[in-house]
Amino acid sequence: MTVQTKTKLKRYVIYGIVLLLAHIFQNSLTIFPEILSVRPVLLISLSVCIAMFEGEVVGAVIGLAVGALWDTVTVTADGYNALFLMVACAFCGVMLRIFMRNNIMTYLMMNTGITLVYFMTYVLFFITARGIDNGTEMLLRYYLPMSFYSVIISPMGYVLIRWVNRKFSYNYIEY
Amino acid sequence: MNNFFKSTTFKVLLAVAIVLASASILATVVTNSTSPLTNVVDFITSPLQNVASYFSAKLDDVTGGFVSAQVYKDRVVELEQQVADYQSQLVDYEKTKKQLESYEEFLGVREKNPDYTWVYSTIVGRDSADIFGSFTINKGSKDGIKVNDAVIYSEYLVGVVTEVNPTTSVVRSVLDPSVNVAAYEIRTGELGYVNTVDGTNCRFAGLDTKTAVSKGGIVCTSGTGGIFPKDLIIGTITVVEQSPVELSAYATIETAVNAKDIHDCFVITAFEEQ
Numbered sequence: 001m002t003v004q005t006k007t008k009l010k011r012y013v014i015y016g017i018v019l020l021l022a023h024i025f026q027n028s029l030t031i032f033p034e035i036l037s038v039r040p041v042l043l044i045s046l047s048v049c050i051a052m053f054e055g056e057v058v059g060a061v062i063g064l065a066v067g068a069l070w071d072t073v074t075v076t077a078d079g080y081n082a083l084f085l086m087v088a089c090a091f092c093g094v095m096l097r098i099f100m101r102n103n104i105m106t107y108l109m110m111n112t113g114i115t116l117v118y119f120m121t122y123v124l125f126f127i128t129a130r131g132i133d134n135g136t137e138m139l140l141r142y143y144l145p146m147s148f149y150s151v152i153i154s155p156m157g158y159v160l161i162r163w164v165n166r167k168f169s170y171n172y173i174e175y
Numbered sequence: 176m177n178n179f180f181k182s183t184t185f186k187v188l189l190a191v192a193i194v195l196a197s198a199s200i201l202a203t204v205v206t207n208s209t210s211p212l213t214n215v216v217d218f219i220t221s222p223l224q225n226v227a228s229y230f231s232a233k234l235d236d237v238t239g240g241f242v243s244a245q246v247y248k249d250r251v252v253e254l255e256q257q258v259a260d261y262q263s264q265l266v267d268y269e270k271t272k273k274q275l276e277s278y279e280e281f282l283g284v285r286e287k288n289p290d291y292t293w294v295y296s297t298i299v300g301r302d303s304a305d306i307f308g309s310f311t312i313n314k315g316s317k318d319g320i321k322v323n324d325a326v327i328y329s330e331y332l333v334g335v336v337t338e339v340n341p342t343t344s345v346v347r348s349v350l351d352p353s354v355n356v357a358a359y360e361i362r363t364g365e366l367g368y369v370n371t372v373d374g375t376n377c378r379f380a381g382l383d384t385k386t387a388v389s390k391g392g393i394v395c396t397s398g399t400g401g402i403f404p405k406d407l408i409i410g411t412i413t414v415v416e417q418s419p420v421e422l423s424a425y426a427t428i429e430t431a432v433n434a435k436d437i438h439d440c441f442v443i444t445a446f447e448e449q
Contacts, residue, residue, distance in 0.1 A: 027300045039303050073300035075309035075337060075345050122304060132352045134373045142306050 004170045011168035015050055018160065019066055022046050027073045032153070038146040043070055044118055045154035046161065047085050048092050048111050052102050053165045056093025063089030076126040084121070088114045107158050112151050119143040280329040281441060287330075290447035291404065294318050297439045299343065306374045307351040308434035309334070314442065315342045325396075325403045325443045331431040332356065332396060332407040333440055344442070348434035349409060350374050357399035358409055360388045360426075366397060369409055369428065377410060380418070380425040388415060394428055404446040 001009075022042040025031045032040050047066045051059025067082030074081060092110055100106045123143055128135040179185055285291065296318075300311035314320055316339045324336040326346050335354055338345035347354050349369065356369040358379060365388055367381035379394050392412040398405030410428035417424050 026303050041303055070302075072343075073311045073345075074302040075305060075307075075347055075351070077302075077304070078338075119304070127306075130352065132372070132374075138306055138374065143304075146304075 007168050007170050011164060014164050014168065015062065015161075018164070019043070019046055019050075019062070019069070022157075023066070023069050027070070035149055036145045038142060038149055040150040040153055041115070041146060042150070042153075042157065043067075043081075044085065044088075044115050045111050045150060046157045047089050048114055049107060049154075049158050049161045051089035051092040052096050052107060052110065053161060054093070055097060056090045059089035059093040060086050063087070076130075077122065080122075080125070084118060088118070104155060104158060108151065108155070111154050112147075115147045115150055119147050277329070277439070284327070284330045288404065288446070291443050292319075292445040293327075293441045293443045294320060295439065295441055296344075298437065301435070307371075308348040308374075309337075309351060310346055310348070310434060312344050312346060312440065312442070313342070315340045315344050317341050319444045320344050320442050321444065323402050325407065326440050327407055327443060328432045328437050328440045330406075330408055332403065332409050333432055333434050333437065335402065336442060346434075346440075349377055349430060350434065356403055356409065357397045358394050359397040360392045360394055360412070362392050363387045366399075367425075369394060376413075377428040377430055378425050379409075379412065379428050380423065382415075382424040382426065384417060384422060384424050386415065386424045386426075388412060388426055390414060392426070394426075398448050401449050404443060404448065 026040070026042045043066050047059070047063045050062050054062070063085035064082050067080075067085035070081040070085075071078055092114070095110065096102055096106075100110075119139070120143075123135050123139045127138060285293075294314050296312040296314040298310045299313045302309055312326075320336055320339055322336055322339055326333045326336060332349055334346045334348040334351070336344050337347045349356060350371050352371050352374070354370065357366070358369045359366045360379070363386075365382060365386060367379050369377050369379050371377050379388070382388060390412055394409045394412060396403040396405060396407040396409065408431050410430040412426040413429050415424060415426045
């Protein structure tokens with residue numbers, strides 16, 4: 001195994017641990033305080049962030065894995081999270097490769113857009129389409145505050161992933 | 176030696192010893208108190224003892240000031256550790272007390288409903304994107320859980336199992352719009368069904384336009400359909416209104432238990448009317 005492969009492997013293992021912890025903090029432990037009766041969603045922000053650093057292919061695989069993990073605790077959106085995160089992460093990777101630079105501003109822009117799209121489609125497919133009334137009210141009262149809460153704390157994730165990416169990158173190894 | 180035994184001194188000493196021994200025996204047997212010798216000695220020595228005790232106490236006070244700071248520091252650390260231990264024990268005690276109360280409640284339900292077969296489970300996950308409070312429990316088909324099993328907390332209905340995996344199950348709460356429960360109000364006996372429209376409160380719908388149910392009424396499962404056992408409490412009526420679209424009335428119910436606040440529950444896997 002080459003040094004490059006070993007470094008890459010270490011990086012992916014750390015990504016895996018971070019995402020697993022994020023899944024636990026998001027869906028099992030209430031580590032973040034509830035604000036306006038909502039808790040943040042960490043998995044979207046972290047998946048987007050990893051896709052921005054790793055590119056569209058790795059991003060899509062990570063998005064698929066994270067979404068599948070999230071789907072294990074979901075009731076209504078079984079399979080939706082895996083599909084959405086795979087597509088979103090691949091999109092981020094492509095956008096970064098073709099149009100954008102990777103910095104905190106572009107990350108916030110991408111993350112905000114994808115988080116909003118996620119919750120809007122969620123309300124559309126799993127609330128309005130199920131014939132449940134007050135979908136718009138739920139979006140405004142519950143899902144938009146959740147989106148903003150998630151986006152506000154997301155720079156912490158960006159800093160962490162950027163550090164991991166730099167620390168465990170072949171180009172940064174000191175001999 | 177022979178001269179000593181014959182001397183007056185010996186005879187006096189012997190007489191005194193006999194007298195004292197006799198007095199001691201007599202005092203012990205008759206009055207059950209101390210011997211005269213002890214009293215005499217005590218009378219003589221007690222002022223001395225008092226003086227010694229006084230000086231001893233004073234001396235302790237003086238020497239107390241010479242205890243090194245390290246001794247006090249160690250003592251403080253030791254006491255702080257003791258306080259931390261006691262606080263930890265207090266937390267454990269409170270947790271155990273709460274758990275015991277919960278078990279007592281469940282035991283009460285069990286005694287009232289001996290026909291129930293149930294499985295205790297812990298909530299291991301919640302979908303944070305789900306507004307309706309669905310959750311995942313740590314028991315599945317391996318433990319006998321099936322789809323449509325009722326999930327309760329004490330004697331309150333929490334939800335229904337909708338997905339079963341070998342080791343986990345997913346539960347939809349009564350606040351989920353896809354869950355409909357046949358119910359009745361216990362005072363009037365009026366039948367209806369409970370569902371939700373906004374994920375925050377339940378609605379007891381299908382009531383007569385001239386319904387007698389009123390605020391404060393308790394709504395329970397009616398057992399119709401065989402999914403939920405009869406008489407599980409769903410909640411309390413907060414307001415009764417006429418439906419704007421149907422020729423019926425409905426009551427808004429505040430659920431007795433919020434699925435988002437509980438950490439464990441019981442799944443009823445079988446009951447008599449099923």
